[in-house]
Amino acid sequence: MRQRLIVPGAVAAVLALTVPASAAEAGPSPGAPGAGDSYYPDYGNGGYNVSHYDLRLKYQPKTDELSGTATVLAKATQDLSRFNLDFALGVKQVHVDGRTAKVSTSGSHELEVTPAEPLSKGEKFSVVVRYSGIPSEVEVDGYTSWQRTPDGAVAANEPESAWWWYPSNDHPSDKATFDISIAVPEGYKSISNGDLVSEEPATGGWTRSNWRSGQPQATYLATMAVGKFDVTRSRTESGTPVINAYSRKLGDEDGAARASVERTAEITGWLEGVFGEYPFSSIGGYVPASGAHFALETQTRPFYGNERFKDGTDVSVVVHELAHQWYGDSVSVRKWRDIWLNEGFASYASWLWSEKEGEGTAQEIASEVYESYPANDSFWKVAPGDPGPENQFHAAVYDRGAMALQALRNKTGDKDFFRILKGWPAEREGGNARVGDFVKYAEKVSGKSLSSLFDTWLYKTSKPKKPALGGDVNAAERKQPKSWEEIQAVHGAHRH
Numbered sequence: 175m176r177q178r179l180i181v182p183g184a185v186a187a188v189l190a191l192t193v194p195a196s197a198a199e200a201g202p203s204p205g206a207p208g209a210g211d212s213y214y215p216d217y218g219n220g221g222y223n224v225s226h227y228d229l230r231l232k233y234q235p236k237t238d239e240l241s242g243t244a245t246v247l248a249k250a251t252q253d254l255s256r257f258n259l260d261f262a263l264g265v266k267q268v269h270v271d272g273r274t275a276k277v278s279t280s281g282s283h284e285l286e287v288t289p290a291e292p293l294s295k296g297e298k299f300s301v302v303v304r305y306s307g308i309p310s311e312v313e314v315d316g317y318t319s320w321q322r323t324p325d326g327a328v329a330a331n332e333p334e335s336a337w338w339w340y341p342s343n344d345h346p347s348d349k350a351t352f353d354i355s356i357a358v359p360e361g362y363k364s365i366s367n368g369d370l371v372s373e374e375p376a377t378g379g380w381t382r383s384n385w386r387s388g389q390p391q392a393t394y395l396a397t398m399a400v401g402k403f404d405v406t407r408s409r410t411e412s413g414t415p416v417i418n419a420y421s422r423k424l425g426d427e428d429g430a431a432r433a434s435v436e437r438t439a440e441i442t443g444w445l446e447g448v449f450g451e452y453p454f455s456s457i458g459g460y461v462p463a464s465g466a467h468f469a470l471e472t473q474t475r476p477f478y479g480n481e482r483f484k485d486g487t488d489v490s491v492v493v494h495e496l497a498h499q500w501y502g503d504s505v506s507v508r509k510w511r512d513i514w515l516n517e518g519f520a521s522y523a524s525w526l527w528s529e530k531e532g533e534g535t536a537q538e539i540a541s542e543v544y545e546s547y548p549a550n551d552s553f554w555k556v557a558p559g560d561p562g563p564e565n566q567f568h569a570a571v572y573d574r575g576a577m578a579l580q581a582l583r584n585k586t587g588d589k590d591f592f593r594i595l596k597g598w599p600a601e602r603e604g605g606n607a608r609v610g611d612f613v614k615y616a617e618k619v620s621g622k623s624l625s626s627l628f629d630t631w632l633y634k635t636s637k638p639k640k641p642a643l644g645g646d647v648n649a650a651e652r653k654q655p656k657s658w659e660e661i662q663a664v665h666g667a668h669r670h
């Protein structure tokens with residue numbers, strides 16, 4: 175489905191030698207159409223970094239028409255004759271620094287923008303894109319991530335979501351702040367990321383809501399939803415405002431959805447004890463009637479597919495998505511191959527919640543999951559540390575990824591393990607990281623060599639021998655905390 179660009183080592187070396195000389199001769203040149211991610215070579219773009227997106231949108235649920243203006247503030251990282259944005263809707267007009275720019279399209283989702291004058295390396299510039307379209311009718315590689323619902327629509331998917339509703343440098347390595355303003359007809363509400371700054375009447379009976387994300391956010395973590403939502407508000411113990419929303423079109427699952435997502439404030443407070451201070455200025459979650467079964471850690475306001483709650487409450491998924499606010503959102507992957515830094519930790523957080531609730535320790539769950547996959551199961555063929563784009567969201571990234579953390583816990587002991595879990599999000603707050611960066615950090619905190627442990631759990635394509643999990647071997651010598659409260663009390667001292 176996706177085209178992969180493979181440059182053999184020898185050819186890559188020749189290119190590396192020749193590019194600087196020819197670029198110097200040629201003057202300003204086009205920015206690359208991709209961000210250099212080996213999993214998705216044409217995702218994101220080269221030649222600039224975005225600092226802020228301002229999206230002023232209008233959405234009509236009856237027709238699925240989305241229209242608006244995106245203002246993108248960026249800085250050139252090379253002399254640019256032209257640059258790309260990732261976008262799939264119809265563009266009416268583009269201005270760069272206030273002057274009309276030439277626009278053309280290429281590939282499935284590339285918008286090529288040629289400013290009236292070239293941009294110099296280091297120069298800050300603004301791009302204004304006016305656009306409109308019907309996102310549900312726009313297919314990229316044969317599908318659309320845009321979810322229609324009985325009462326509106328939702329933009330939430332990974333890794334492809336942005337290009338159905340706003341133009342961007344669509345790669346998690348280029349994070350930015352966001353202002354998202356959405357106008358909807360009377361009777362409807364919009365939901366997005368961050369703080370609800372204001373809601374104001376617009377002409378013709380429409381209402382405009384203004385949402386702000388003041389901390390860096392990856393493009394795929396931006397979300398918008400329009401529907402007939404019932405909104406609840408509260409605060410966490412430490413004072414963070416909570417905004418949750420539930421579609422009024424939910425069926426029998428309405429109670430289970432609310433009984434799960436209304437735990438958001440409590441769970442966020444508990445996670446602060448494990449991962450450190452909550453990194454953003456608001457939190458919440460929303461459940462549209464989209465018919466989806468998946469959930470997504472859209473920043474500060476996770477998306478929960480309503481199918482998730484058809485069989486009853488699912489608090490585990492709320493723990494998982496909230497854990498991502500530290501592991502995935504505040505600290506984001508550098509490249510998509512680093513996905514274990516998101517999913518291994520969010521999965522492990524659910525195991526810790528089970529341990530805290532007295533429903534099975536993380537060790538017991540790790541052992542059960544380990545036993546459940548025979549050595550010849552294809553599960554063990556996927557390396558969570560570099561699963562490949564086709565297996566980026568394979569169960570192994572989640573379950574074996576979490577087993578890797580249980581093995582680490584058994585190797586370092588609880589004290590150092592929880593120092594690592596809490597220290598990493600503070601050390602890397604708002605930034606990006608690679609798997610290798612985490613391994614180095616864990617070695618620094620624990621003072622232990624961990625390369626063999628992580629090689630076994632993240633990179634080997636065979637089932638590790640049982641002692642590698644470590645629980646039975648080390649249980650006797652570990653000083654077990656008496657209770658979950660003790661873990662939090664002891665390690666609270668290490669918050670920074």
Ligand SMILES: [Zn+2]
Nearest residue numbers: 494516517520
């Ligand atoms: Zn996840």
